[in-house]
Amino acid sequence: MNLKSHQLFFRRFTDLYRPFIQKTSEALSEVGLTLPQWSALRLIAEQEGMTPAELAARQFVEKPSVSRTIQQLLEIGLIETRQGQDRRAKQILLTDHGRNVYNGASAIIEKLEREVIGDIPEHEQNAMSERFTEMQRRL
Numbered sequence: 001m002n003l004k005s006h007q008l009f010f011r012r013f014t015d016l017y018r019p020f021i022q023k024t025s026e027a028l029s030e031v032g033l034t035l036p037q038w039s040a041l042r043l044i045a046e047q048e049g050m051t052p053a054e055l056a057a058r059q060f061v062e063k064p065s066v067s068r069t070i071q072q073l074l075e076i077g078l079i080e081t082r083q084g085q086d087r088r089a090k091q092i093l094l095t096d097h098g099r100n101v102y103n104g105a106s107a108i109i110e111k112l113e114r115e116v117i118g119d120i121p122e123h124e125q126n127a128m129s130e131r132f133t134e135m136q137r138r139l
Contacts, residue, residue: 020116021035023116024038024109027109027111028105030108031105033101033105034072036065036069038105040055041079041094041098041101041105042102043055043058044079045098048091048092048094049091050092051089052066052070052089052090052092055070055092073098077095077097077098078094078101078102079093079094079095079098080093080094080095
């Protein structure tokens with residue numbers, strides 16, 4: 001069966017995505033993190049002071065899922081919350097321990113990403129990133 005270009009593209013994307021997520025999960029287990037915890041921790045490190053609602057929106061998940069992850073990260077001392085300007089919304093910040101764990105996990109993930117990306121030139125990586133961003137806007 002001959003696949004159309006867009007079908008082949010998404011087959012290859014799916015074929016890459018699933019094993020990459022599995023390898024990422026395995027790598028994160030070295031520092032005691034799950035994939036949802038890492039996703040939240042990474043976003044909080046990139047934009048400290050976000051609210052749980054903002055975190056849920058950035059992760060494309062429902063607030064109850066984020067609430068569970070936030071609770072787990074609080075319990076293991078990686079994040080703390082502070083009262084925001086709006087009394088109902090708390091801001092999420094990394095603790096010093098959270099920053100150390102984030103840095104260690106980042107190094108592990110970067111190593112994996114470099115292995116997977118191989119020798120694909122940077123300009124091609126940038127072009128693919130731009131295309132993925134365009135496609136995400138269409139969803």
